[in-house]
Amino acid sequence: EAQVTQNPRYLITVTGKKLTVTCSQNMNHEYMSWYRQDPGLGLRQIYYSMNVEVTDKGDVPEGYKVSRKEKRNFPLILESPSPNQTSLYFCASSIITSGGGSTDTQYFGPGTRLTVL
């Protein structure tokens, strides 16, 4: 089954304790992206990757790191989490269209609910 998986699904941690949220897709997609969603708001893009070893900032990258060493995986790293990073996080993947250099339909993971105390 084609899917995007995220782990963990729920995480409660304390300020300053480094954590990693994993994201994996089995569709051989070039593009992967991380979003955060706060209550009552839409998704805001944190980082994205157009291919292996190619990453770039989205709208809210502060406090986050990513890496793309393999095509299928795109982990989100919080080196020193703070309470304002308490949020619902989504990973997504997509093909890159050959013609216009754009992403196509994005497939989203189930979300990771992170609480930083």
Add this chain to the structure above:
Amino acid sequence: DAKTTQPTSMDCAEGRAANLPCNHSTISGNEYVYWYRQIHSQGPQYIIHGLKNNETNEMASLIITEDRKSSTLILPHATLRDTAVYYCIVHHKSPNAGKSTFGDGTTLTVKP
């Protein structure tokens, strides 16, 4: 980068058509309009997309104005399960191809 504007909320009676508008007045070139929906706090789900022409699939229809500055998503026979937040977004072209801007969406409530 093209941004989108949607009403905050809408209601629709079950069995009636739901028409969700979206303004994307700064859309340019060959940028596509995509619609997604999010039920509760699940991951957003793709609905439909289009460039210039109207599109229809098993879930919905998409009407794009001739000047491409706005579009309307139509759910022809809304059911209670269509209650969700609907997002209209523009997929950017190179060199900003990876950027993806979701607004706050429209909360559609389908009522019995």
